[in-house]
Each structure stands twice: as C-alpha cells, then as structure tokens.
Amino acid sequence: MAKTLPKTDVVIIGVGWSGGIIAAELTKAGLNVVGLERGKDRKTEDYFMVHDELRYALRYEMMQDLSKETITFRSNEGIRALPMRSYGSFLLGDGLGGSGVHWNGQTYRFLPYDFQIRSKTIEKYGKNKIPAEMTIQDWGITYDELEPYYDKFEQMAGISGEPNPLGGARSNPYPTPPMKKSPALQLFEDAAKRMKLNPYMMPAANLSEGYTNPDGISRAACQYCGYCERFGCEYGAKADPVVTVIPVANKTGKFQIRTHSNVRRILHKGGKATGVMYTDVTTGEDIVQPADIVVVTSYVFNNVRLLLLSELGERYNPETGKGVVGKNYAYQVIKGSAAGFFEKQQFNTYAGAGSLGVTLDDYNGDNFDHSDLKFIHGGAIALSQTGSRPIQNNPVPSGTATWGKEFKAKSLHYAYRTLGVGGQGASMSFKHHFLDLDPTYKDAFGDPLMRVTFDFEEQDRELGVYLAARSAEIMKEMGADHVDYLKEIGPYEIVNYQSTHNTGGVIMGAEPSTSAVNTYCQMWDADNVFVVGASSFPQNAGYNPTATVGALAYRTAEGILKYREKGGLLV
C-alpha cells in the first residue's frame, strides 16, 4: 500500500505559474508548502543549446510526453473521441515552471467587459443576442476588483509596456518601458494610426531592460534572440516561474519541491480534502502526502481530470446542464489573420522576442458595435515579431506551388518579405463544449484520459472571418503588395497548432449552482481545495490568458491565508 508521509500545511499539485506564485506567497507568510511536479527540474543553465528549432519547436523537447498521457477529442457527442496521438492544436507543459518556461510572455489584462460579459451584453443588446446554447456568465468578480492582483503579477514579472488606450484603469504604470520597435512594428503602428485605430506596444514578459522586482529578484534584458516561445530563455530575461517566484519560495526554506511526482488523486472525506496520492515516477512507488490545504495548479486539463478522478465536486452533465466540473470548456479563434507579402522591403524578422509586438483593441470586447453582427466579443489584433525560424516559416503567396522549384524560389524570396497580422479571437462557452473522462483511453497508470468535446460554432466562424478581414485591411494599409487571409473558418481540428489557451472546466462564479469555485478559486464543495488556472475562466477573452491566471493566483494566495485564519468559504 501507499506510503504515507508527515502532514504539511499546503500541498500544491503542479509547479508552473499558478503553483509557483502560490508557493512563493504562502511560504513568505510562513506556511510549509510541498510542491509536487510530475516533470523534471529546470534551470537557466539548461539552455546553452536552446537555439535549436528542430528539437524545441518541432520535437517539443519541453512539452508533456504524450506517450504517457494525452487527451482525447471529438467535435461532438455523436462521434467517438480519439486520442491526440501527436501534438497539434495546443502544447502541454511539463517540468518545473510548466508552460511558463516556454511561453511567449504576451501579458494582457482582460477588458472590464470580459468579467461581466453576460450582463453587459444583455444590457446593451437584449437577451436574444446570446444564443440559447451559449453558456457564458459573469465571473463574479469585476476588473476593478482584480486590478491590484494584475498589478502584483506585472510587478513580479517586470512586464514591459505602455498603457492600453482602450483598456481598464491601472493603479500603476508597467514596471519597465516598452521593448524596442522593429521596422515591421513601426509599419503596423503607422498604418493603424492612419486608420484612426489605437495601437500600443504589446505588454511583454521579455524584459526591455534589467529589472529588480519587489521580491528582490534581478533579471537581465531580453536579447531579441528569436528563440523564445517553445524555448527556455538562457538569459532569464523572459519572466518564468523558475527565475521569479520559485527562488523566492525556495529562499524561505519552507518550500519543498518534489519533481517526478505525478499526482493521481485528491484524497477527501466528508467534504474536505485530506491530502493527495501521487506516484514517484522514478521508483513507481505510490505515496500519500497529507495536507491541510490542497492547491490544484496542474493546468486546465489535469485540474478537471484530477477532480473527476477523485470524485470531488459535481460532474457536469451536458444533457441537463447541471453539475459544474467539466463545464464551459472554451478555447480561442486564432485563424482570423492576414499574411502580407512585400516586394520592395526586407525585414529583419529572423530576430524577435516572444512578446515583441504592437497590438490594438479596437475590435476586441465590445469596443465596436455588434448590433448588426452575428457574434459577440472580438479579439486583440496584433503584429508580433517572435523570430521567423526557417523550418516553420516558409510562407508563399496563395496560388504558389507548395514544393519544387517554384516553391523554393518563392519561399527564399519571401523569407524576409512577409509579415503577419492576426487576431486572438475570444471563444465563448457553449452547453455542449465540455470536458469529461474518456471511457476508453488510459494514461500510463491506467487512469482515464481527459476527453474534450469541442467545435467552432457560428459565433466563432463569424468572429474569425471578421477579424481576418480587419487584419487584412491593416495589412493593405501597411503597403503589402499581396495579402492573403481566410474567408472561411473551417471546423475546429486538433492537427494544427493554434494556441495553448484552453479554458474552463472548473469555472468561477457568484454561486455554487453555476460554478465550481468562488472568486478565490476555492471549491464550493470542499473549502480547503483551491483550483487555480485558466480552468477558472467561464469563457475565454480575446487575449492570451496568463496575466489573468497570475492575477487569480495572487488572489487565491491571499484567500488561502485568510482561510488559514478563519476557515470556511471565503465568499
């Protein structure tokens, strides 16, 4: 039988951004915290050989090993879900720091509208604007209430940026100035300004200059090395948990990280968790770690899966709409973009950084009128320059051969004559988009895989086409000689990478009947369990998720400390 270890104050499942932040905050406050991370240890010195597109970007060096665990996918309940056998649509993090190590660092605050989308939509357009099957809901928290936590995350990470002209109010400026502007960014900015749009520098977790954060952690400036997303940063310039929050937790002497520790169950009794059961994957031994408080920060899919495997919380039933665990899975509509080909100009796009870009919110949220549109929301449109690495970046104008002499000549010609402008379309939740346990396929331990049921709806198709057209307008204004963009968004497929912005499944809200956690990410059904991550989002916004995930993590840490004192539900 499983070996049982001495009890700890808090056990954290998964040490990525959410787990790392909470570990730092709780250990600073004197709590003893055990962090269980299924993957390996990581440090900056690992990355001397990191500028390797094949190994990191195409063979997924840093990602979860799918041979051991994956998800299954089906477009709807009428077909059999099948495993995602190789990587495609999204990439799952693994190892210390999680996806926080190989993210881009595009660090957006959501719009005030995002947190109250249901009530604001009804208020302005009436009830009928929201289709019956669309299950969007208010978060139970407003932008203004979350603002101080956004600020905390930005100060910790040293976000480089300038205020969003169309964004919510800020208590502080970004801690570091915007990154350098490349000629491509300048072109976008100038065009957008001529079009009377509101461009601003993308908030970046790639430091524009050396920075020391409030925890006393100093990091160096970004070198625009062009090997950022999917790679670790050898300079520590990219804010990642391993170079920011984890060392702070370690320094307290109260944080015990156990790597190669795969958590398989949350143990509970009478509505309270008693600890977790994990397998030490180096020995195969099952171990019980008792704890007063369990924090689940294992990314969207495993957050949901662990609750379902542990039979904690009420499973979502898509027939009745009752139950909450697995509800409101949402994603992102990423195909609303345009590629521009420039004959007269070559750009230095071999250089770049994960979050080097100029962006605008004129077509995001409800910043434009939706009365005559068949969708709600929109997305941030941006031109980003992340480094055009040569294997993955061989765009040629539509109508060009995709291999052979013509392809070769054109792909070489356009290697530095192509720019992209794209929207991150918001993804609304629907009754029939959900997560549950797969009845057939198992992980390496024999536990059921997470099953994803999801497809694009009319909302998504309309939104995607709209953002593609807006992106193309900007691209034309930038002076591209040829512009390609999608005029139709096909069905959702799991084959091509879109984004790792999966959301929902353990959503937050104002009341237990429609949400799994409250606004402290505390489970309504087990008050000593906190489930943190984009799994809390009731639907997705038109941005990357992590600033909001980070803000929720800071708020959760505060909640846990309150809970430690008073106990009970925090709201």
Next chain:
Amino acid sequence: MDSTGSKKKPNREAEDGSVATMEQPTANPAGPLTYEQEAKNNSRRKFLKTTGYTLGTLALGGALSSLIGCTNNSEEPTPTGEPGKGEEEKAQPRNYNRALMFLTQEQFRIVESATERIFPEDENGPGAKTLGVAYFIDHQLAGEWGFNGRDYMQAPFYVGEKEQGYQGRLKRREIIEIGIKELNNYSLTQYQKSFPELVAEDQDEVLKAFESDAVQLTTISASSFFKMLRTNTLEGAYSDPLYGGNLDMNGWRMRGYPGNQMSYTAAIDKDYTKMDPISLQDHMAH
C-alpha cells in the same frame, strides 16, 4: 521493406535493387558512397571508376560495405580530409555523420531523389541532396521520432475524422519505408524505371500522384506520406547542421538566415541586415 506489399512487389524490388546499384555511382555521384560536397567528388569518382566499383553486378550488402571499408583504408587520396597533395590540401575533415543508421542504400537513394525534387538545386543555391536532407531523414527515423517515442500509440485504433488527426498504428519509420517502396513501385509500373532513374519531370509526376492521393495505397495514405516527406525536407534543409542536413549551414546561408546568434539587440530596430550564420557548435565553447 519486405513485410509489405503484394507478391509482385518483392520481385520488382530485387530487380530494381540491382539496377540501382549498377547505376548509382555514375547517375548519382554524390550518393551514399561519397561523403562531401560536389567539388570534392572528382577524385572519388575517378577512384571509384578505376577500382571498378561502377562496373558489373556486384552482390549487395556485406560485399559493398566491405568495399567501402576498403576505400577508407586505401592510399588513394579521398575527398574527405586525409592530408594529401595538391587539390586535396584544403579538404575538410571527414564528415562521419554521412552514413546510414536506418535506411538501406536503395531506400536512401529514393529519399534523396524525391527530396531533391521537393527542394531542388537552383540558381539560388543547393538543393536537398547537397544539403544532406536524406541523411537527416535517415538519422531522424533511427531515433525516438522514427519510433513515435513521445506519441500516444496505445490501442484501440479506430478510423477517425480528419479533424482528429493521425490514428494509425504504424510508426513514422514504417510509414516512410512503405511510402518509399510504393513510390518506387509506382515508378516501375508507370515508367518501367525505378524512381531515382526517372527524369526529373517524371519524378515530379509520381510525387504529384502521391500528393493528390491519385495513388491509392492500402496501408498508408499517399498524401500523408508525401506531406511528411515535404516537412522532413524543410527540416533537413534548415535544422542545425548537427542533425546531418543543412550542410555547412548552406541552407541558412542561402536564405540569409543567421542561425542561432546569441543576441540581436543591436539589429532589432534596423532594416534587414545579412550576417554570416553560426550554429550550435559555436556555442560549445560557452
């Protein structure tokens, strides 16, 4: 190779095998028997001629490999860096990476000629063959990627929707082996010649037939095989030379890609500037 296809195919295979062997050194001077770039091939070619390797119907396998061994030990100047006289003086160190880990030489030649059509040598610079793409593919198939080591390969296997991605039970190395064999069989059926022997235009027609699934295969999808080959070709042309392709970074040089520099802080706000590339090996000093 032998485990797939109809009864007829193995026969053709054998036929084709010996034909290709005879043809190879002349039709394919930079094929698997040579190690280095075109310029260095002259003496090797001469050497092969004079020692009679291009003649006759040599038995394959052990015989051939022992002959290769023999060349390596020979007193003859090789193109691969024995300090010698005259033109050999500037010869580069031998590239020991240029040997096969997985493919047979016959398979290698098919991969080499197919990828060369996907990414041909032209006025811009080297094609797949010169860049060593076929070596790259061989090496990739020999390792974890070829075995789908990090993919979920558990049963049950069902035919799925297109949106659900690859659902087969075959590993990449098996798909490539079958694909190569079918490419050759199709060439023999349509043109009575093996794929490497075909003129470029006919090779293109064969590849197009695979790309468009005009060829119907039972075990694999012809178009998926083609797609994999195309992706592998770009990978081999542009990955770090450490993997066996992108010879001497000439793929990068051709497209003006600076490789993996440590920093672009000085370049980021400037117009496009060409730089000589550096590779991961240059980082070993750190």
